[in-house]
Amino acid sequence: xxxxxxxxxxxxxxxxxxxxxxxxxxxxxxxxxxxxxxxxxxxxxxxxxxxxxxxxxxxxxxxxxxxxxxxxxxxxxxxxxxxxxxxxxxxxxxxxxxxxxxxxxxxxxxxxxxxxxxxxxxxxxxxxxxxxxxxxxxxxxxxxxxxxxxxxx
Numbered sequence: 001x002x003x004x005x006x007x008x009x010x011x012x013x014x015x016x017x018x019x020x021x022x023x024x025x026x027x028x029x030x031x032x033x034x035x036x037x038x039x040x041x042x043x044x045x046x047x048x049x050x051x052x053x054x055x056x057x058x059x060x061x062x063x064x065x066x067x068x069x070x071x072x073x074x075x076x077x078x079x080x081x082x083x084x085x086x087x088x089x090x091x092x093x094x095x096x097x098x099x100x101x102x103x104x105x106x107x108x109x110x111x112x113x114x115x116x117x118x119x120x121x122x123x124x125x126x127x128x129x130x131x132x133x134x135x136x137x138x139x140x141x142x143x144x145x146x147x148x149x150x151x152x153x
Contacts, residue, residue, distance in 0.1 A: 006036060007100075007146050011124055014100045017041045022052035023076055025061060026103070030079035032087060032118070034097040040090070042082025046075050068128055071108055080109035084116060094118060104145070107132045114139045122146050 018029030022045035095117035104127035120142035136143040
């Protein structure tokens with residue numbers, strides 16, 4: 001009997017975290033991991049104590065805003081932003097950690113993760129944001145897609 005490799009284990013957990021998302025357009029999850037320990041988790045959705053898009057509708061969808069554009073029109077935080085917030089609220093440093101995401105981070109999240117000093121970002125699904133990729137490269141942060149075997153979570 002073989003064990004699930006660490007990258008698959010963490011990506012499977014990330015996909016489960018994404019199931020908590022309250023975004024009506026895309027469920028995204030992210031976790032921060034250091035020394036094979038989960039430090040913080042996050043999923044996309046509205047700030048705490050605010051109505052969620054699932055209950056009031058999505059302004060970006062109503063306006064026909066394409067994916068990857070006009071992020072300021074979204075009431076939700078991205079999963080990566082919520083990982084950073086959760087770590088900060090609980091006094092946990094994510095410097096040097098690896099971030100696992102269901103989707104490749106956008107430019108805004110890339111800048112935040114770079115300033116947090118993360119070591120690497122692993123993602124499942126690509127996202128059309130070449131500037132994000134360029135910034136991770138320039139900052140010397142590993143950005144890598146993990147292709148999981150079929151049948152995993």
